[in-house]
Amino acid sequence: MTPATSLFSPVETDLQILADNLKELVGNRHPILKAAAEHLFSAGGKRIRPAIVLLISRATMKDKDITLRHRRLAEITEMIHTASLVHDDVVDESDIRRGVSTVHSLFSNRIAILAGDFLFAQSSWYLANLDNLEVVKLLSEVIMDLADGEIQQGLHRFNSSISLETYLNKTYYKTASLIANSSKAAGLLSGVSQETAEHLYAYGRNLGLAFQIVDDILDFTSSSDTLGKPVGSDLKSGNLTAPVLFAFEEQPYLEVLVEREFAQSEDLDRAIELIKNSQGIKRARELAAYHASVAVEHLQDIPPSESRQALINMADYVLSRLY
Template structure:
């Protein structure tokens, strides 16, 4: 199977520059916060979000070199994403991410929250210095969306009345918003038309939804080693995702287990079994494929290039990991 990093070939050099720049952007004025941030940046993430920004940048600047503002946007995108992970881990009380200890488990919740705030503040500062009001608005909306998504997830814990529509809306806030808005922002920095900017946003939106649904499926089908965190952790924490919501339509007993918050011995194991026995995972696969196909449709305005092909191939990669 093609690896996701091989799909980044058109921007490999750009990603190497990005990793070097991120270390410098964090700064050394706050040693503990810097140590926490450097721990995250060195944790082996795939750099998917900045890679998409760089691919869109190169795919819309075919006869020109991408600008320092394109590179800075990619760096800002990774900083915002990383900040959100730090806060998520505090809220979820996670000890492991990407198979390494989380910032909160190493430094404590107080430092982790401050580290996340620090990264959000740093990203906002560099964002303002792009001197492009439309791009500032787009990425500022992302930061607001992250908070909205986290609040909604917290309010909907163990809520068996949650609809697929509400789940997708929360998934947009927590995952797709950053990919959608940063893709559009990259196009705007290239001076694309309003129509193409709108299509780049739609590509990012549907790709982000497909990606999140894929991750939610893997929580039931992949091992703890592959996930880099305990399998079934979302369900255990009351975060009801597409496979569970679909499974509850077939398995009423699943809702009973969830509503009592797995308070009895064996509840969580039985809940996992019920999801596996249902069509919930298959229906979730179909939902992910639907959004992946929609994403590709919105790339038709891009001229053919290695970068535009990589953006298309990324949607295939997301779907390919479902089988």
């Protein structure tokens, strides 16, 4: 599998600047929140979201260098993403993220919630200082979408009648909205046409959907060490994803196990076995591949460049995580 970092070679230096800046942006006013933020920003992760912002920035600036506003947008994108992870970990009661301890397990739920709120507030302040109303609206919508997605996920726990459309809407809110809207915002900061900006939005939307569908597949096909969390943890918490929804069509007993919320000791293992013995994972792979291919189609108007090629390769990378 091609490492994500090798895709980022056109923006490797930009990402190093971003990593240095993130810790500075948090400031020193709140020592515990700063410690929590430093733990988060040091925890690894592939920085895929800010890398996409930086690649689009370079691909749309042609022969010019990217601006400080492009860089700040990438930083804001990573701050919003990180804030959402902190809150997700509290809601999901996860002790491990990316193979390291989560903020709430190291500090407390109270500090984790405050740290997430603080990062959202900081990102909003820096966003306002970009002095671009359309970009402010796009990223503000992302913050609303993240909350909406989390609420939808909570409302549909163990709901075996959830539709694929509802699942994809929730997936958009929780994962794809940030990639879609920050992709569009990067183009707008470069001065692209409204038509091109919409293509960039569609690229990010479809790439984000493909990325999350792949993550949902890996919940069943990967190892605990690779995932950084127990296999089947999404299913155990009642989060019904594409492989499960497709498997329902073939395995009626799976619905029984879900409806009783895996109350018996062997229920979860039995459910995972039923999913693996169905076409659910295969059909979810096909759905991810469809969205990845649609994402690439929306890059046709972007002039050829090393950065544009990296954005195309990103779609292949997303799918390659399955193999």
